[in-house]
Amino acid sequence: MSEPNKGTDQQNETTKRETASRARDSADKATAPVSDAAKKTEAKAGRQAAAAATGQVTTVARTAWTAVARRKMLAMGVGAGVTAVGAASYAAGRRAGRRP
Incomplete structure (x- = not known):
């Protein structure tokens, strides 16, 4: 082999x-x-x-x-919004307090 x-x-x-x-x-x-x-x-x-x-x-x-830069105008707008909400809630309370 x-x-x-x-x-x-x-x-x-x-x-x-x-x-x-x-x-x-x-x-x-x-x-x-x-x-x-x-x-x-x-x-x-x-x-x-x-x-x-x-x-x-x-x-x-x-x-x-x-x-x-416009913070004064922004503050006035927020103030006006808060005043409007307060006035509306006052008016709604007065109306609810009246007797028919």
């Missing part, structure tokens, strides 16, 4: 690794454009989210500043 081929298994493993490496390289090259596009899309979405958040903060700040 002849001796078994010991080097054949080692060559097969080396060949399998090289083939797998080539397959990974090919897959990376094939998916590179998609990967680049995904990264660009993520960056664009991030910029849009930051811009939207900045816009919201600006709107809130502007509203707060307007309320502070």
Whole structure:
């Protein structure tokens, strides 16, 4: 009987690794454009989210500043509303207290 081929298994493993490496390289090259596009899309979405958040903060700040700047008119409006509610409840109480 002849001796078994010991080097054949080692060559097969080396060949399998090289083939797998080539397959990974090919897959990376094939998916590179998609990967680049995904990264660009993520960056664009991030910029849009930051811009939207900045816009919201600006709107809130502007509203707060307007309320502070017009605090006298705001106070007069609240005072007028409280006075109107008080007058209405007084009138309703007087009307309810009358006897028919």
